[in-house]
Amino acid sequence: MNVWIAIALTAAGCYLVKLLGLLVPAGALERPLVQRLAALLPVALLAALTAQQTFGAGDSVILDARAAGLAAAAVALVLRAPFLVVVGAAVAVTAGVRALGW
Numbered sequence: 001m002n003v004w005i006a007i008a009l010t011a012a013g014c015y016l017v018k019l020l021g022l023l024v025p026a027g028a029l030e031r032p033l034v035q036r037l038a039a040l041l042p043v044a045l046l047a048a049l050t051a052q053q054t055f056g057a058g059d060s061v062i063l064d065a066r067a068a069g070l071a072a073a074a075v076a077l078v079l080r081a082p083f084l085v086v087v088g089a090a091v092a093v094t095a096g097v098r099a100l101g102w
Contacts, residue, residue, distance in 0.1 A: 065102060069094030 028034065054066045072093035076086040 065094045065097035068097045068102075 029038075050070070054070050055061050055063070069090040073086050073090035076089045081089070
């Protein structure tokens with residue numbers, strides 16, 4: 001039962017956050033600083049999530065096959081590879097490093 005309460009509270013919270021976003025005046029959203037922050041915030045959050053998932057394990061920092069896969073994806077991005085190639089390179093390198101037992 002506690003799980004359903006948590007789900008209901010989370011859904012209500014998400015709805016309220018969405019409603020608050022709709023209530024923001026249009027003039028506030030047209031400011032250059034707000035537009036820059038809105039453009040950069042998703043990138044920063046995704047980068048933080050990627051770093052946490054790649055290098056974190058509980059309370060410690062680790063370097064394993066995921067870091068090698070992330071490095072391969074970064075190289076593919078620098079070479080301007082298509083998105084599927086970037087993901088494929090990361091998967092292949094991560095699997096290869098894990099197969100080698102590192």
